[in-house]
Amino acid sequence: xxxxxxxxxxxxxxxxxxxxxxxxxxxxxxxxxxxxxxxxxxxxxxxxxxxxxxxxxxxxxxxxxxxxxxxxxxxxxxxxxxxxxxxxxxxxxxxxxxxxxxxxxxxxxxxxxxxx
Numbered sequence: 001x002x003x004x005x006x007x008x009x010x011x012x013x014x015x016x017x018x019x020x021x022x023x024x025x026x027x028x029x030x031x032x033x034x035x036x037x038x039x040x041x042x043x044x045x046x047x048x049x050x051x052x053x054x055x056x057x058x059x060x061x062x063x064x065x066x067x068x069x070x071x072x073x074x075x076x077x078x079x080x081x082x083x084x085x086x087x088x089x090x091x092x093x094x095x096x097x098x099x100x101x102x103x104x105x106x107x108x109x110x111x112x113x114x115x116x
Contacts, residue, residue, distance in 0.1 A: 010062050015063040018048060028067040028094035049074045067091040085111055 022044060023029035030047075033041050052074055056062055062071065069091045089108050 001097050008059055012061060014051065015055070018051070019063070019065065022048065023066070025065070025067070025095035027065070028091060028093070029065050030067050030095050046075070067095060 019029055022031060022033065022041075024032035031045055033044075052063070052071075068075075069087055089111070092107075
């Protein structure tokens with residue numbers, strides 16, 4: 001690769017724009033589209049998946065702050081949520097910090113009670 005710094009700068013700028021436009025969250029981000037734009041822009045995430053693959057292949061890094069579950073769904077081209085409740089809850093806790101943290105703790109306890 002003749003200009004790795006230039007390539008990294010371009011991908012960094014691109015990911016900054018993508019994260020601001022199509023993702024939401026606090027410590028970790030997840031895909032987000034307003035309901036009225038969901039049908040029209042849903043295919044954008046297929047393009048984001050390809051950009052993620054190219055970023056990882058060319059620069060050997062994954063953009064920061066994307067939740068683990070989102071990375072799995074993008075990498076595997078799947079919209080199915082995993083059965084790993086702990087992974088889902090950990091990502092949810094990172095996406096929703098501060099005042100929502102107490103709700104997440106209560107939700108986790110409720111899922112543990114249901115498993116009993």
